[in-house]
Amino acid sequence: MDIQRGMDRAGVDRRGFLRLSAAAACVGLAGIEGILAARRAPAWAQGTTLHIVRWNDFIPEADVELKGQMANAGKALGAKITLETINANDLQPRLTAAIQSRSGADIFHMFYNWPQLYAKALVDVSDVAEAVAKTQGGFYDVYAPSAKVGGQWLAMPHSIVGNAVAYRKSWFAEVGAGEFPKTWEELRRVAGALKKKGHPYGQTLGHTFGDAPTFTYSLLWSFGGAETDRTGRTVVLGAAPAIDSVAFLQTLWKEACDEGGLAWDDTNNNRAFHAGEICATLNGASIYIVAKRQPDKIRDENGKPLWEDIDHAPLPAGPAGQFPLYLNMEHGVMEYSPNQKLAKDLLRWMHERANFEKWFEACGGYSVAATTSWEGHPMWQKLDKPLQIFRTAARRTRIFGYAGPSTARATEAFSKYIITDMYAKAAQGMKAEDAVKWAAQELRKIYG
Amino acid sequence: MAKHPRSLVPTVGAAPPIEVALPRPRPAAPWRLTRFLESERLLAALLLAPAVVLLALFIAYPFVMGVWLALSDASVGSPGTFVGLRNFVKEWNDSIFQTAFQNTFFYTFWATIFKLTLGMWLALLLNRQFRGMRLVRASMLLPFIVPTVLSTFAWRWMVDPTFSVVNWLLYSIGLITNKLPFLSDGRWAMWCAIVVNTWRGMPFFAITLLAGLQTISPDLHEAASLDGANSWQRFWKVTWPLLKPVTIVVVVFSVIQTFADFQLIYVLTGGGPANSTHLLATYAYQIGVATGLLGEGAAISLFMFPVLFVVVWFQLRYLRRLEGA
Numbered sequence: 001m002d003i004q005r006g007m008d009r010a011g012v013d014r015r016g017f018l019r020l021s022a023a024a025a026c027v028g029l030a031g032i033e034g035i036l037a038a039r040r041a042p043a044w045a046q047g048t049t050l051h052i053v054r055w056n057d058f059i060p061e062a063d064v065e066l067k068g069q070m071a072n073a074g075k076a077l078g079a080k081i082t083l084e085t086i087n088a089n090d091l092q093p094r095l096t097a098a099i100q101s102r103s104g105a106d107i108f109h110m111f112y113n114w115p116q117l118y119a120k121a122l123v124d125v126s127d128v129a130e131a132v133a134k135t136q137g138g139f140y141d142v143y144a145p146s147a148k149v150g151g152q153w154l155a156m157p158h159s160i161v162g163n164a165v166a167y168r169k170s171w172f173a174e175v176g177a178g179e180f181p182k183t184w185e186e187l188r189r190v191a192g193a194l195k196k197k198g199h200p201y202g203q204t205l206g207h208t209f210g211d212a213p214t215f216t217y218s219l220l221w222s223f224g225g226a227e228t229d230r231t232g233r234t235v236v237l238g239a240a241p242a243i244d245s246v247a248f249l250q251t252l253w254k255e256a257c258d259e260g261g262l263a264w265d266d267t268n269n270n271r272a273f274h275a276g277e278i279c280a281t282l283n284g285a286s287i288y289i290v291a292k293r294q295p296d297k298i299r300d301e302n303g304k305p306l307w308e309d310i311d312h313a314p315l316p317a318g319p320a321g322q323f324p325l326y327l328n329m330e331h332g333v334m335e336y337s338p339n340q341k342l343a344k345d346l347l348r349w350m351h352e353r354a355n356f357e358k359w360f361e362a363c364g365g366y367s368v369a370a371t372t373s374w375e376g377h378p379m380w381q382k383l384d385k386p387l388q389i390f391r392t393a394a395r396r397t398r399i400f401g402y403a404g405p406s407t408a409r410a411t412e413a414f415s416k417y418i419i420t421d422m423y424a425k426a427a428q429g430m431k432a433e434d435a436v437k438w439a440a441q442e443l444r445k446i447y448g
Numbered sequence: 449m450a451k452h453p454r455s456l457v458p459t460v461g462a463a464p465p466i467e468v469a470l471p472r473p474r475p476a477a478p479w480r481l482t483r484f485l486e487s488e489r490l491l492a493a494l495l496l497a498p499a500v501v502l503l504a505l506f507i508a509y510p511f512v513m514g515v516w517l518a519l520s521d522a523s524v525g526s527p528g529t530f531v532g533l534r535n536f537v538k539e540w541n542d543s544i545f546q547t548a549f550q551n552t553f554f555y556t557f558w559a560t561i562f563k564l565t566l567g568m569w570l571a572l573l574l575n576r577q578f579r580g581m582r583l584v585r586a587s588m589l590l591p592f593i594v595p596t597v598l599s600t601f602a603w604r605w606m607v608d609p610t611f612s613v614v615n616w617l618l619y620s621i622g623l624i625t626n627k628l629p630f631l632s633d634g635r636w637a638m639w640c641a642i643v644v645n646t647w648r649g650m651p652f653f654a655i656t657l658l659a660g661l662q663t664i665s666p667d668l669h670e671a672a673s674l675d676g677a678n679s680w681q682r683f684w685k686v687t688w689p690l691l692k693p694v695t696i697v698v699v700v701f702s703v704i705q706t707f708a709d710f711q712l713i714y715v716l717t718g719g720g721p722a723n724s725t726h727l728l729a730t731y732a733y734q735i736g737v738a739t740g741l742l743g744e745g746a747a748i749s750l751f752m753f754p755v756l757f758v759v760v761w762f763q764l765r766y767l768r769r770l771e772g773a
Contacts, residue, residue: 121524206718260609
């Protein structure tokens, strides 16, 4: 009774309360309806927070540097910036989930030509890209087909992880190779001799984003093979060069490689090399850099620091030459982000010479810049000779989809591991012709 | 304060009319609510509504969305348009899908057989009285309790292509001279996955069958023994018929879980080498989430539906028959 009176005094009776609740619910529903119609989460406190997702760098010091920089960037831009690092293999699933739910990080780290695949979910960052390219010597050639869609830069080129074969100088010398073999045939002979001594060549043919495709696509191209013709519509994989490359891989695998490589991920070869299990492997500079930064821990069979016995060389050439696939990386600003301007400002800030330089130096040659002027940075003069190969590595890299344009279809073929599985099937015993036939059929379903 | 309604009742003769108080009519709203709550049908509907809403939101909606996606050409960032059964036809003719489809049956069949056989054996052993019985029974559940991702990582290290402790052990005691290709050979990798699944799922079988065994009266075994039945006959003629209902329920649950398994394969082999261990769930993930072809990924997932539907249908039919008996 008193309560009832109290409510009456306050001007709210039971009916009034119900009316008020119903009205609130209607407003709420209308709000949700509005949000659903806008297909965007409400922009709470726009411009104050920013979330960026990147891979776990193979050079941990680079991540430490970048995380430190985010605090400074936050102060400079008046925002709270969160850098989240995740397993590289989880980037695509995270991107898909974020795009479909239209919520998640404002900026995503991207590999290769992913901007082609996620074009509809990305914002034009041409203003940032062109300004950076203008002042820093222009982007390497691989970037336009990777990140430019319809004349617009849909992701900001960031860096390239070059790769080269890390090899044990002393072991190669033991079998009469003063330097790393320059042709595949020569590698088969030399690494074959090393395998007999218990030091096989290490190569993954697993479902990995880095070490497997950078080897398999390069092998295919070096024999003159390609996925499609220049139009990107006609699959030409079934031709003789592809079959020759697969047949060669079968021999190389049996005679010279660690056959466990079929199940390796992108980290197995690093560990196998540091443990003295393999004589050589295609990788970024991380094997050398980590070995040098941990000389007491990573030693050779004689107890000496392992890095002293490591050198780098490009992959051997095939009948058509040598064409690498490196890991070119970008940052994409998401279309659903309520903080697009701030996100672009952050990219601009990260690419300012003074800021980028600190990260670039922390990488120590593992990741090189997306622009050419960094080839002349004084850091290169301080780096060891085995790392010098990475200074100009990015000049020659191709992107998948070759010889056609690097479209979303090429990304689909890549994400389905068709080229890598073609070689993996042959390594497991399938006839080279059948493995190529299978891969060509799969490619036709994508490109046709 | 409202006055009570009153009426004047006419009386015979000259006596003055008597004032009679009639019952006060109830306000309209509470009366309707009472009648509403008194109706069993309406009340039942009201009480069921939260559960129905939850089921609709978290089971029906995702399922309907899944069906819609499977019938569309939706890809990441693009809602897609209706394409009928095109995705299903495309996948049916896809060689990787065919491999994954066969693998799923192979994996489910053998893993279930092993889990049932070993689980039954373990349950029979644990049904005996021995010292430390409770500790053993509790520790047996460990593989089931540890998160799948974590335990599978441990197995991955054990069968690692380069640093496998199993290879090292076998090599050290002189049983092998070359590494066994646990994960680098397609067939070996599939059997490794079956072993890990069996290791993980066996406790579920064992503990459920053990619970079933403990409901069987020892008198029946005693009577069978007195009639001269040996241990196999006692199992086959007494234990098994009484344990069959529990066994079938456990097998059905296990088949559903194993058929739709994802985590174990994803962590152990990632579907490799060369797709030789892909299951429908892992391939659907690769196509739908990693490649961004949501329509095709949903279609691959939906291929599991008819198979699991048949399994569940048999289970319900069997349980109904048991209830009838």
